[in-house]
Structure formats: structure tokens, C-alpha cells
Amino acid sequence: MLGRKGTALIVFAALLAPSAISAATPASTATASFWYAGTRLVFERPQLRDGALAVASDDLGLGRFLTKLGATLAYRPSQNDVVVNGGDKRVVTFRIGDVHYTVDGVSQVASFAPYVSGGIAYVPFLDLSRALSVDAIDDDTTTVLQPQLSALDVRPESRVTVVTLRGASPLRFKRLSESASDRVSLAFLGIGSTLEHDRAATGPGLKNVSVIEGGTPKNPTTTVNFDAVPGSTHVLVPTDSANTIAIAFAAAGVALGGTAIPADGASTIAIAPLVVRETRVAAIAPGLAPAPISGSVRGGTPTALTLPVATVTSLETAESNDGLGVRLGIAGDVTYEWHRLADNRWYVDLKPATLAIAAREQPLQNDAVVSLRIKSFVGPLDRMPTVRVAMTLASPRAVTIVPQSGGMSLAVDRLDDLSATRMGAGELTGGRLIASIVPLPTPPPAPDETPAPDPAWKFAPTPPAGGNGKLIVIDPGHGGSDIGAAHNGLAEASLNLEISKRLRSLLIARGWQVRLTRDGDSDVFGVNASAHDELQARDDVANAANARMFISVHTNSFTSSSLNGTTTYYFNPDSYALASAVHARLASALPTKDDGIRKENFYVIHHAKMPAILVETAFLSNLADAALLRTESFLQSVAVSIADGVRDFATSQSTVSSHGAMVDGQ
Amino acid sequence: MKMLRAIAIVALLGIAAYVGYRAFVPPIPSGATKMLTVYFVKPETEALASYSVSLNPKTTDIDGVAFYATSQVIAGPPAEISAIRFPAGTVARSVRVTGATATVDLGGNIAASPDGSFAESGQFKSLVWTLTGMTGISAVQVTVDGAKVPTLPGGHFEIDEPLSRKSF
Structure with missing residues (x-):
């Protein structure tokens, strides 16, 4: 459909002075420009390296490009690398002098090895762009940088199906379907897609998801059709990124509380926490038509048969020969996400969850854990009720989350964690661990530096050439x-x-x-x-x-x-x-x-x-x-x-x- | 005199017939005419094991010996010996040796009794090792009910190309 650029050089090449084109010695030249998000993106000090475009890490054009994606870039001379944190939480890491770079830990091969010139790092721009799911597309004489929908995740759960869409840039959409329709059609503006066109969904409330690309290279539109089960309900779900939109679908008989999908929307709108309730259907006398059931609670009495928000009911500690065990009693299902900070603090957030015991901070007479804290709050970004359990460790001790019936246990080992893993996440449902997510190990930050944002675990590596x-x-x-x-x-x-x-x-x-x-x-x-x-x-x-x-x-x-x-x-x-x-x-x-x-x-x-x-x-x-x-x-x-x-x-x-x-x- | 001439002609015809027969049906090598080594795979260790069977002295052509060997593989070792076996009801429909390749046509329950991948590789390994133990045979092409197939129905192990001992 559209011609996509691989590592080809752009109009930039024509702007370079021939004498400046050198694979061995990069040279400062004229500007290079692309069409991007309705404007012309100009790089001020581009260079040509091995036939590919090299952009300075402090180039204002690159800064504009990254800002629109919600991404940040850091050149860390002491680490000899350039780290880009994408708006969708992916992490792209270039190492100076190494032609290989990583996207969420997965190695790719760049057009050239990043290098330093005049104290400034230069990176292969098209490789970076592609790593952030922004494709370079030919459009006559112009090269368009087109953000892409980078992932479509359909996750069936016990009573709802949650569909998560992630984009290279913050998502804006128009709803094309009526709110009462069984088909929810959202047109995402300014974004293209290389996602699978058709995907069957077998979870509650949803039958199929299809993706249709349209528009022009400069003004792409991607329409995503969600074919819902008749009588099902759907609401938006809070997410942790402006580049992400999530929609929950529930079958008839399950009422969803939350934010309805508006006619014009964006990933930045305020979205209420998801509430899932079952509706009790009245007994139907023989011969009578069944009572209608819809997204509301008609035909049944709303009853909170299952707590939509879990409750943390207890916090106990127990020492053993292996270290310290912190047992959390949890009523309900939660997702959890843990982080290890550079100063030996470790915490886990449980969502959605409230605290049924008093918040407290207690020092511990333990050679593994110095102090333990528990509190509840509403997440500043997702507005989800959250319970946080935090520990100050004596040293970078290994902490293992062990799901147990009625809760979970945090096992703090007497030994230090040598993997330097700094973040993980999972889901606890019915006392079972149904997802255990541990990111790739990342080197700890240098003591004199602010820790980089946590490495992302949610997003996929970009494809290597040809695959x-x-x-x-x-x-x-x-x-x-x-x-x-x-x-x-x-x-x-x-x-x-x-x-x-x-x-x-x-x-x-x-x-x-x-x-x-x-x-x-x-x-x-x-x-x-x-x-x-x-x-x-x-x-x-x-x-x-x-x-x-x-x-x-x-x-x-x-x-x-x-x-x-x-x-x-x-x-x-x-x-x-x-x-x-x-x-x-x-x-x-x-x-x-x-x-x-x-x-x-x-x-x-x-x-x-x-x-x-x-x-x-x-x-x-x-x-x-x-x-x-x-x-x-x-x-x-x-x-x-x-x-x-x-x-x-x-x-x-x-x-x-x-x-x-x-x-x-x- | 006429009698001697007739005897000579009959003798010459007999010699010619024998030479012609041998031209089309090569004899089995000497030394393999009395006993035959049959291999099987032990399920516990997946190690090859073997036992010897006596060869029917009336079976003198290589196709016949190869067919006999195939039948022995399908029958497997005595029941008290633990072995990976072909599904009960598997039959050898025919065996033909062309050049160094024996084409074994299997039938019966081989096509109707899918077993796990573990069993499949063991079955074919025993067949291939047994047949390639015969002088002059280095590969085995398996067909099912007369047709070349990529795998057994519902199976895993690829059999659309001749198998040799290197296949395992």
C-alpha cells in the first residue's frame, strides 16, 4: 500500500555537500527534513555516516520529534550510551561504537555505530525512529515520518475482555459507531498501522477486532472495529501512558462502571477506574418474555457480588533462616508492579486495592530489612486505588513475590540480588499467579546520576530488517x-x-x-x-x-x-x-x-x-x-x-x- | 544321441533361466542368509537394542528378506521385552529394494493410531536400523497405503524423504 523506507537515505542526501559525505569522517552539513505530524521536521546538524542519517543527540529537531512522541533521550557519557525512553514505555539503548542497539533488551543492528563528535553523541535516526514505531514512508518527493499503532493486546479475563491499543504517539480518536451499536468503531487520527488486520477474540463480550488503514501518508487514519457480543457493555479503562488506550468489554449480565467511550476522545482524557459488577437476573416465569439485559442493570438487581476493588486485610512478618517473609492478606484480584530503587528501597503497588488496616511504618530488627511501610493512595496517573508496600533493605536483597491463597508473600532473601533487575509486574487472581513478568536485567545507574526511568516490559522489540x-x-x-x-x-x-x-x-x-x-x-x-x-x-x-x-x-x-x-x-x-x-x-x-x-x-x-x-x-x-x-x-x-x-x-x-x-x- | 542332445538343451535352458533370474533379482549377500539382526528402541533410555532371528531358507531374494525383516520389526521383540513398538494392527504391505533404498509400504493401523512423537521416532528408527543393517541397503523410504506422505496422519516425524541412520 505505502512505500516504507528501510535504511534508505532521505531527501537529506541531496542536501549534503558531496565533499562532506564520508563514511569514515562524519561531517557537519546542511539540514535534513521530513514531514512529520503536519509540519516539516528539520534537523540542524545532520551528518552522513555509512550512507545513513546521523542526528546529534541535542539537535532541536530531534527534540521536537521525541517530544511529540512523549519520548525522552539521554546521552550518558559515563555509561557510553544513549538511552531513549519511548512514550509507550519502551526503552531503546544505543552504545557508542557498537552497531548493535537494543529495544527493550532485544538486539537489533543499526545502520552504523553511534559515535561522539565534538562531545555530542550522534545516533542513526531512521533506526531510532523505527524503534519507536515511527515508519519513514515515501510520499512523492517527501519522506513522511508516520507514527504507528505498535500493539493490539486482547486479553480475556474472567468476566471482561480488555483490549489495549498502544501507539507510537499519544492517541486521538473519533468514534464512528453509535453508542448502542454492537460494533464499536474508533478512527485513530494521524496514526498508521502494520498490525494484523483481523483478530478473533474469544473472551467475554467481544467477538472480533479488525484494523483498517486509510488516509494518506501525511494524514493517516487507522480504524479499529470492535465487534461486540450483542447486549455486551464497554467502557474505557485507565492506562499508565498517554500512548495507550484500553477498553473493557463485558458480556450481558455483567455491568461495567467507568467512562463511556466519547465521540471524540484521546488517551489523555480523564478516565474513571473500572468497576465490574454482576447483575442478578430475575427469575423468568414460563411463557413470559425474558427481561431485557443491557449495559445498565435493567432486568436485574445490581449487587456487588464480587468486590471490584481488592482489599488488603493484613500485613505480617516472619523471620526464617532464608530471610524475612512479609505476608499480605488480600481479598480480591489485583495486579501488582514492583520496583527496586537505587538506594535499596523496594516497593510493590497493588491495584485496584484499598487498605483495610491502618497505614503504618515500622522499623525492623532484621539483617535483611531495615523498615517496612504500607499505605494506600490513588494513583496520580491512572487514578486507581492503590496499596503500596515498601521496604528499605539492608542491601540489594533479592525479593521474590510468592502468590498464596488469600494473598501473597514477599520473600526477602538474605542474599543480594545480583541480576540488578529493577522492575516486574504480574497479576494475582484467585490466589493464582496468572502472569509473572520480570524485565530484562539492566545495569544499575552510576551513583552520581539520576536513575533512568524503569525499563519497559510491556512493549515489543522492533522487527529486524526483512522480518x-x-x-x-x-x-x-x-x-x-x-x-x-x-x-x-x-x-x-x-x-x-x-x-x-x-x-x-x-x-x-x-x-x-x-x-x-x-x-x-x-x-x-x-x-x-x-x-x-x-x-x-x-x-x-x-x-x-x-x-x-x-x-x-x-x-x-x-x-x-x-x-x-x-x-x-x-x-x-x-x-x-x-x-x-x-x-x-x-x-x-x-x-x-x-x-x-x-x-x-x-x-x-x-x-x-x-x-x-x-x-x-x-x-x-x-x-x-x-x-x-x-x-x-x-x-x-x-x-x-x-x-x-x-x-x-x-x-x-x-x-x-x-x-x-x-x-x-x- | 538324441537323448544327450535333449539333456544338454534342457541344462542350457536351465542355466539361462537362472542367469536371467539373478540378473533381475539380485541374490542376498552370503553370510546374511542364515540370521537376521532386528533392532528395537528401548523406551526407558531410547537406546538401540537388537536380537537375531533365523531367516527362512526359502527366502532368497533381497526384497523377500527385507519384507521379512520389516515384518519382524513390526512384530517387535518378545512381549516381555520393553520396546517402542508399532501400533498393533500395523502391517507391511510390501517392500521393494531399488538400488540402495528399500521402499517400505505400511498399512493397517499405522494410519489410524497416532501415537506421540516419542513413539514415532522410535518406530522408524528401529525399522531403518534393521533394514540398513542388510548389505546393500542404506536408506528406507516409507509409504503408507501406497502413497508417499510427509508424516503419519496426525503425526510428527517426517517421512516423505528416504530415512537413513543419520536421520536419527
Whole structure:
């Protein structure tokens, strides 16, 4: 549709004095300009490096560009790097002299290595722009910098489906549909999209989401259609970023309290906290028409059957040989986000939550924790009721969040945390941890510097050239006319799908784009298709999208019930690193026998054109493994382990790339 | 005299017939005519194991020996021995040796009894190791009900190309 620039040089090239074009010696030249957000963006001191545009870190044009995106840039000479914090919380890090840069920890290759000239850092502008989801698009003689919708996250929960849209810049929209319509259509102005066009949603209240790009390169419009279930309700949900909009959909019978979607809106409008209530439907006498149920509470008596806001009911401490345990009693479901600060303070925020006990601060006679505090407040950005538990640690002690029935425990270890991980988040639902999100380790800031904003965990890396570096294709094995193996009352196809959906939720929460080869109990190619057609169709999903990884999820079986365990298969040599990373997590986290990593010529991992693995999670033909497969905690552990392995793999790629750069630089 | 001439002609015809037969049906190598090594995979360790079976002395051509070997693999070792086995009801429909490749056509329950990936690789490994243990055979092409297929129905292991010992 639109011609997108890769690393091509822009009109800028024509403005350079020929004598100034030197790959070896950057030179200050004339200005370079782009069309951006209705105005011409001009760089004052651009340079040409290896045929690509280099922009000074203090260039006013670059500053304008970043400001409109809600992003900030810091050149840290002592760290020898340039760190850009995106408005959508992604972190782009360039290291001076290293052609590799990272986007949320995932390594990419830039057009040239950033360098310092005259005490000012110069960065590859188009790589930075692309990392922030702003695409350079040809429009006749002009190059347009077009912000993109960078992520669409559909997350089904127990009673609502929450759709989160993230953009490269603050989002503005017009509502195209009537408020009573089952279709909610929002036209996002000034923003393009390379998102998947159609996506089935299987959660409460929502059937499908489609994305349509329109407008011109200079004035793009992206329309997102949400096909809701008839009778469902929907409201806006507070978010933590101006670049993010979230909408909750609930099925009939569940009333949502919050902010209705206005005709003209933006991510910056005040949005009330989400309240979810079930409606009790009156008994219907035989022969009478059912009482109407809509987004309000007609036809039923509103009753707060479940507390929409959780309550923190207790705070207790207990010392052990391992350190200190801080137990929190929590009634209700919460999300949590923890942070480690440079001065050995550590805190966790629970949302939405209120405090049923008195706020307090208490010193502790403990060699791990100096003091402990708990308080409640309303989040300044999201206006969510929040409970914060904070600790001053004796040193950078490791703190582990352990979900427990009726709450959670913060386990403070006697040993220091050497990973320097500074932030994490997750969700506690019904005493279960349904998402455990730990960001990539980041080096601690230098003592004489203000700590940089926390690294983002929510957003995906940008794609490498020629591929979609954000996309992971998950293949739930079998399905539809092929149920796979069946033993002990378990069917492989449904287990594979359940694990895959959990894995999808985790990966999306960590910023990846995820596509399932099948989203329900269905064949991918067609009913009773040949093995070739069915298996190739699964590979085609990944190959056509140029996905970064392909993960096929299976459950093993054998004629004898004696065999058990977890195996990870790979075939192509470049898949071994992914298999190794994922299996290491599986082997350490699961109670099943470790059957190791094996190279086998399995069709789906042979014909996928990217790192591809097939995970046999357990033997459903084995009684002990089958018992595990019946538990949600095991299925979740499998999903978490695979997701953790994916993160380790992405990190290792980054590390390998860094080492490569060092070798290349010698 | 006429009798001697007739005997000579019959003898020559017999020799010609034998030579012609051997031209189209190569003899099985000497030394492999008495015993046959059948491999199987132990499920606990996935290690290969083997046992020997006596060869029917009336089976003298390589296709026949390869068919016999395939049947032995499908039957598997004695029941009391733990082994990865083909699904009960699997049959060897035919085996033909062309050059160094044995084409094994399987049928019966092999197409109707999908088992896990663990079993699949073990099944084909035992088949390939057994057949390639015969002199002159280095690869095995598996077909199902007469057709080349990428995998067994509902299966994983790729079999649309000839398998060799290096495939495992």
C-alpha cells in the first residue's frame, strides 16, 4: 500500500555537500527534513555516516520529534550510551561504537555505530525512529515520518475482555459507531498501522477486532472495529501512558462502571477506574418474555457480588533462616508492579486495592530489612486505588513475590540480588499467579546520576530488517478433526490449546505480538486434510508473517504408561538456542521428568523458516503426568516456563550480538 | 544321441533361466542368509537394542528378506521385552529394494493410531536400523497405503524423504 523506507537515505542526501559525505569522517552539513505530524521536521546538524542519517543527540529537531512522541533521550557519557525512553514505555539503548542497539533488551543492528563528535553523541535516526514505531514512508518527493499503532493486546479475563491499543504517539480518536451499536468503531487520527488486520477474540463480550488503514501518508487514519457480543457493555479503562488506550468489554449480565467511550476522545482524557459488577437476573416465569439485559442493570438487581476493588486485610512478618517473609492478606484480584530503587528501597503497588488496616511504618530488627511501610493512595496517573508496600533493605536483597491463597508473600532473601533487575509486574487472581513478568536485567545507574526511568516490559522489540521481530507464532498441536493422543480422559488437542492460550497471554503482556495457528478446536487447513496440508498450513502462518519464532505445543503419549517427562525438540541448527533456553526453564520449573532436548525431523519444526521448537509438555499416557496436566497450575507453569525461555533466548541473542560487535571491532 | 542332445538343451535352458533370474533379482549377500539382526528402541533410555532371528531358507531374494525383516520389526521383540513398538494392527504391505533404498509400504493401523512423537521416532528408527543393517541397503523410504506422505496422519516425524541412520 505505502512505500516504507528501510535504511534508505532521505531527501537529506541531496542536501549534503558531496565533499562532506564520508563514511569514515562524519561531517557537519546542511539540514535534513521530513514531514512529520503536519509540519516539516528539520534537523540542524545532520551528518552522513555509512550512507545513513546521523542526528546529534541535542539537535532541536530531534527534540521536537521525541517530544511529540512523549519520548525522552539521554546521552550518558559515563555509561557510553544513549538511552531513549519511548512514550509507550519502551526503552531503546544505543552504545557508542557498537552497531548493535537494543529495544527493550532485544538486539537489533543499526545502520552504523553511534559515535561522539565534538562531545555530542550522534545516533542513526531512521533506526531510532523505527524503534519507536515511527515508519519513514515515501510520499512523492517527501519522506513522511508516520507514527504507528505498535500493539493490539486482547486479553480475556474472567468476566471482561480488555483490549489495549498502544501507539507510537499519544492517541486521538473519533468514534464512528453509535453508542448502542454492537460494533464499536474508533478512527485513530494521524496514526498508521502494520498490525494484523483481523483478530478473533474469544473472551467475554467481544467477538472480533479488525484494523483498517486509510488516509494518506501525511494524514493517516487507522480504524479499529470492535465487534461486540450483542447486549455486551464497554467502557474505557485507565492506562499508565498517554500512548495507550484500553477498553473493557463485558458480556450481558455483567455491568461495567467507568467512562463511556466519547465521540471524540484521546488517551489523555480523564478516565474513571473500572468497576465490574454482576447483575442478578430475575427469575423468568414460563411463557413470559425474558427481561431485557443491557449495559445498565435493567432486568436485574445490581449487587456487588464480587468486590471490584481488592482489599488488603493484613500485613505480617516472619523471620526464617532464608530471610524475612512479609505476608499480605488480600481479598480480591489485583495486579501488582514492583520496583527496586537505587538506594535499596523496594516497593510493590497493588491495584485496584484499598487498605483495610491502618497505614503504618515500622522499623525492623532484621539483617535483611531495615523498615517496612504500607499505605494506600490513588494513583496520580491512572487514578486507581492503590496499596503500596515498601521496604528499605539492608542491601540489594533479592525479593521474590510468592502468590498464596488469600494473598501473597514477599520473600526477602538474605542474599543480594545480583541480576540488578529493577522492575516486574504480574497479576494475582484467585490466589493464582496468572502472569509473572520480570524485565530484562539492566545495569544499575552510576551513583552520581539520576536513575533512568524503569525499563519497559510491556512493549515489543522492533522487527529486524526483512522480518517481524515482534511476532511469535504458537502452534497448538492437532485440533479439529485430529484430537491427537487421548489417554486417561485427556485429549491432547485441547490441552495444547489451553497451554498455548496461556502462553499467548504471557507473551503479549511482555510486549510480543502473538499469533496462534488455531484459536479454537479446529483444523488449520481444513477438516480431515492431509498431513502435509495441515502441517504446512501451520508453518505457513509463521513463514508468511516472517515471524521471529515458532513454538509448537504438544502433549506426548505412549502405549506404555510407564513413560513420563518433558522433551523439547528442534531440527534446524539455528533452533537449538531457542530449544535450549526454553527447555532449561521447563526443566527447572516443572515437576515432570527431564527428558532433555532432542533433535528430530518433525515436519512443523523442519519447515518453519525461523527458530522453531516443538515442546512435548508431559505424557498424558502416564498417570502422574496426566494428574499434573489436569491442574491449572501445571498448565500455567508450562506457559510461564516457555515464556521465560523465550525471554532468555531473546536476551542471549542480544548478548551474542554484543560479543559479535566486539569481535568485529577488533 | 538324441537323448544327450535333449539333456544338454534342457541344462542350457536351465542355466539361462537362472542367469536371467539373478540378473533381475539380485541374490542376498552370503553370510546374511542364515540370521537376521532386528533392532528395537528401548523406551526407558531410547537406546538401540537388537536380537537375531533365523531367516527362512526359502527366502532368497533381497526384497523377500527385507519384507521379512520389516515384518519382524513390526512384530517387535518378545512381549516381555520393553520396546517402542508399532501400533498393533500395523502391517507391511510390501517392500521393494531399488538400488540402495528399500521402499517400505505400511498399512493397517499405522494410519489410524497416532501415537506421540516419542513413539514415532522410535518406530522408524528401529525399522531403518534393521533394514540398513542388510548389505546393500542404506536408506528406507516409507509409504503408507501406497502413497508417499510427509508424516503419519496426525503425526510428527517426517517421512516423505528416504530415512537413513543419520536421520536419527
